[in-house]
Amino acid sequence: MPKKSAALKSRASAPAKSAPPAAKASTAARSEVVKPLAPGKTSKGAPPLDRAEARRLYRQMLLIRRFEERAQQIYVEGKIGGFLHLYIGQEAIACGIMSLLHKDDYFIGAYRDHGYSLARGADPKPLMAELMGRATGISRGKGGSMHFYDIPNGNFGGDGIVGGHIVVAAGMGYAIRLRGSEQCVVCFFGDGAINEGAFHEALNVSSLWDLPVVFVVENNMYGMGTSVERASAVTALHERGAAYNMVHLPCDGMDIVKVRDTFADAFARARKEKKPTFVEVITYRYRGHSMSDPGKYRSKEEVEKWQEKDPIARLGMFLLDHKFATGKELEAIDKDVMVEVDDCIKFSEESPWPPAEYMYEDIYVKTPTLNWRAVEKDPAWERSLPDDRVPVIYPPHVSQGVK
Amino acid sequence: MAILTMREALNQAMREEMKRDPNVFLLGEEVGHYQGAYKITSGLVQEFGDWRVRDTPIAEEMIAGVAVGAAWVGMRPIAEMMTFNFSLLALDMMVNHAAKYRYMSGGQIRCPMVMRGPSGAAAQVAAQHSQSLESYFAHVPGLIVIMPSTPKDAKGLLKAAIRDDNPVVFMENEVLYNIKGEVPDEDYVIPIGLSEVKRTGHHVTIVAWSRMCYHSLLAAEMLAKEGIECEVVDPRTIRPLDEAPIFDSVRKTNHCVIVEEAWPQASVGAYISDRVQRECFDDLDAPVFRVNAPDVPMPYSKVLEKLYVPQPEKIVEAVKQVLA
Numbered sequence: 001m002p003k004k005s006a007a008l009k010s011r012a013s014a015p016a017k018s019a020p021p022a023a024k025a026s027t028a029a030r031s032e033v034v035k036p037l038a039p040g041k042t043s044k045g046a047p048p049l050d051r052a053e054a055r056r057l058y059r060q061m062l063l064i065r066r067f068e069e070r071a072q073q074i075y076v077e078g079k080i081g082g083f084l085h086l087y088i089g090q091e092a093i094a095c096g097i098m099s100l101l102h103k104d105d106y107f108i109g110a111y112r113d114h115g116y117s118l119a120r121g122a123d124p125k126p127l128m129a130e131l132m133g134r135a136t137g138i139s140r141g142k143g144g145s146m147h148f149y150d151i152p153n154g155n156f157g158g159d160g161i162v163g164g165h166i167v168v169a170a171g172m173g174y175a176i177r178l179r180g181s182e183q184c185v186v187c188f189f190g191d192g193a194i195n196e197g198a199f200h201e202a203l204n205v206s207s208l209w210d211l212p213v214v215f216v217v218e219n220n221m222y223g224m225g226t227s228v229e230r231a232s233a234v235t236a237l238h239e240r241g242a243a244y245n246m247v248h249l250p251c252d253g254m255d256i257v258k259v260r261d262t263f264a265d266a267f268a269r270a271r272k273e274k275k276p277t278f279v280e281v282i283t284y285r286y287r288g289h290s291m292s293d294p295g296k297y298r299s300k301e302e303v304e305k306w307q308e309k310d311p312i313a314r315l316g317m318f319l320l321d322h323k324f325a326t327g328k329e330l331e332a333i334d335k336d337v338m339v340e341v342d343d344c345i346k347f348s349e350e351s352p353w354p355p356a357e358y359m360y361e362d363i364y365v366k367t368p369t370l371n372w373r374a375v376e377k378d379p380a381w382e383r384s385l386p387d388d389r390v391p392v393i394y395p396p397h398v399s400q401g402v403k
Numbered sequence: 404m405a406i407l408t409m410r411e412a413l414n415q416a417m418r419e420e421m422k423r424d425p426n427v428f429l430l431g432e433e434v435g436h437y438q439g440a441y442k443i444t445s446g447l448v449q450e451f452g453d454w455r456v457r458d459t460p461i462a463e464e465m466i467a468g469v470a471v472g473a474a475w476v477g478m479r480p481i482a483e484m485m486t487f488n489f490s491l492l493a494l495d496m497m498v499n500h501a502a503k504y505r506y507m508s509g510g511q512i513r514c515p516m517v518m519r520g521p522s523g524a525a526a527q528v529a530a531q532h533s534q535s536l537e538s539y540f541a542h543v544p545g546l547i548v549i550m551p552s553t554p555k556d557a558k559g560l561l562k563a564a565i566r567d568d569n570p571v572v573f574m575e576n577e578v579l580y581n582i583k584g585e586v587p588d589e590d591y592v593i594p595i596g597l598s599e600v601k602r603t604g605h606h607v608t609i610v611a612w613s614r615m616c617y618h619s620l621l622a623a624e625m626l627a628k629e630g631i632e633c634e635v636v637d638p639r640t641i642r643p644l645d646e647a648p649i650f651d652s653v654r655k656t657n658h659c660v661i662v663e664e665a666w667p668q669a670s671v672g673a674y675i676s677d678r679v680q681r682e683c684f685d686d687l688d689a690p691v692f693r694v695n696a697p698d699v700p701m702p703y704s705k706v707l708e709k710l711y712v713p714q715p716e717k718i719v720e721a722v723k724q725v726l727a
Contacts, residue, residue: 106476140509140510142509143507143508149507151508151512156504159500160499161500164495167465167467171468171472171473171474171475171480172475173472174472174473175476178428178455178473198465201468205462208460362506362508364545365505365568365569369566369567370563370596370643371597374597374644374645375596
């Protein structure tokens with residue numbers, strides 16, 4: 001499917017001209033190692049992708065890409081502020097994993113989080129509105145790019161503190177064990193996070209206590225501008241799982257079929273055996289760390305080499321090979337997605353800005369055990385609307401207690 | 404009413420709440436089979452088992468993080484810090500996670516957790532183990548900070564903290580664990596964010612919490628013998644601060660002394676002082692007077708340590724100065 005692949009490539013930002021030769025050589029070597037990876041040896045894998053599911057996933061991956069490409073455009077126009085970390089290149093991971101999650105499972109990730117929410121099936125309109133800081137944003141305009149949450153769908157979204165959420169994921173796993181349910185937790189983080197203490201503290205207790213958590217390190221080769229080789233004494237990151245007596249394996253993150261096979265096993269292990277798994281998904285981010293990153297630490301050739309493995313183009317080939325779609329149909333899907341993204345922007349631009357009182361809301365829950373008079377009268381907060389006006393929308397599977 | 408130690412009152416509060424609500428669980432270093440480093444959790448693991456009284460490795464960020472994660476999905480964890488000095492390793496969990504997610508998610512998330520443990524100076528444990536770090540937590544919108552001074556308050560407030568849907572930092576005082584006091588026999592909670600006048604008087608208002616409230620009451624007794632009547636106001640909850648009883652008292656006495664075990668700069672006492680001077684400026688006959696630990700780390704030697712922690716005599720001296 002050369003046409004599609006070229007079209008996708010043309011939208012990638014221009015990479016930097018030069019990179020330190022050492023870094024170039026080592027990341028290239030790593031990508032060679034990853035190439036022949038197959039699903040784990042004991043793998044039963046995921047059910048084969050049927051026509052409907054393959055097409056759904058193709059559309060979803062494309063939605064993430066087009067959503068972010070447009071976000072990048074309007075960021076440059078000044079319509080989005082702050083940080084904007086793009087997931088472009090890594091779409092197969094979120095989409096593959098979410099396609100296997102049950103409705104009552106939980107997930108939490110780091111700040112490169114647009115893809116997680118879209119892959120979990122969140123309405124993209126409030127997501128774009130959140131990027132633009134509007135009242136209709138999924139977090140009422142108070143979170144921004146790094147903080148998409150959709151709690152009724154078990155989406156604990158994006159955390160802005162590198163590594164911090166990894167221990168939180170262990171806590172969700174602990175709650176599941178107390179409850180005795182068959183839920184599981186997915187925790188996404190980048191290769192930059194695995195040198196944080198929180199990572200080690202979380203993996204240790206997850207293995208020690210048999211918590212149903214699947215830890216996913218999305219190794220996109222760089223923690224901001226520092227390559228894995230320059231940050232980690234062990235470059236095959238999954239091997240760190242061995243230190244905690246945890247099942248650990250690598251996975252090709254540019255192929256959604258392989259992602260699904262690997263994670264189907266990990267989820268089965270979590271649900272049935274209550275055991276955690278540590279998966280290193282090898283991937284690549286096409287864009288800089290954030291919008292302010294010109295990418296001078298890597299070469300144009302390196303970026304292009306990875307773009308040849310593009311996960312969306314790859315799934316497109318899969319669809320064509322299996323006669324699940326024609327080239328024309330794929331083009332139609334792309335057009336449809338573009339229209340949807342344009343609608344998101346239109347919706348966001350027409351949405352109101354958050355009123356000033358939003359600033360003072362959603363800090364404390366009004367509970368009978370709290371003397372609300374003291375909270376309201378605290379002049380430091382100038383609180384005008386004390387009640388949690390947004391009803392807390394925990395569905396039974398989120399808030400249910402111990403049976 | 405039973406006479407209980409603070410230790411027994413805290414233990415009862417947790418036991419009763421764990422019986423009442425199966426979502427409540429406890430985790431921390433040595434909380435289970437060791438029966439608690441300070442024996443606050445004594446007997447709980449025998450009653451509730453290893454999963455609800457979880458002994459953890461020494462990893463404070465994990466202890467707090469597991470509590471946060473479990474709270475977000477509907478549990479009511481109590482995370483014990485062996486002492487609050489070690490909570491600095493868990494500060495990111497409290498400040499960036501427990502306190503922020505409700506706001507950042509537009510009100511979608513609740514974090515009904517308690518972080519508790521002893522705070523303040525003990526006996527000759529030197530600079531790293533003798534700190535009063537309440538201002539670190541009280542600085543942060545989204546957190547509740549409670550510091551009880553009596554067994555009754557400790558039990559009623561801890562039960563409220565466990566039932567509350569907000570993240571609560573509950574700072575006990577190691578030296579107060581053995582003090583005794585009347586505790587109601589029936590099931591009761593004390594609302595969070597309610598100051599209490601612990602002693603009435605008309606010459607001077609002393610604002611003090613935790614161990615310093617205890618010292619202030621001793622000082623008030625000494626001063627009463629000299630004909631000086633102190634009104635001691637115990638905020639009990641540092642955040643949210645119930646200011647009205649403090650202002651009412653200062654308007655009556657026209658003098659204010661704030662006593663705290665923490666360092667003077669950027670402290671809770673500094674904030675209360677600012678509030679009193681702003682709200683009661685016309686009522687004050689003298690500037691607000693503050694009693695603090697000296698602005699130095701805690702020394703080891705018992706001779707120096709005694710000089711360090713504000714003693715009742717020092718509070719007596721301060722009251723006389725503000726009235727002079």
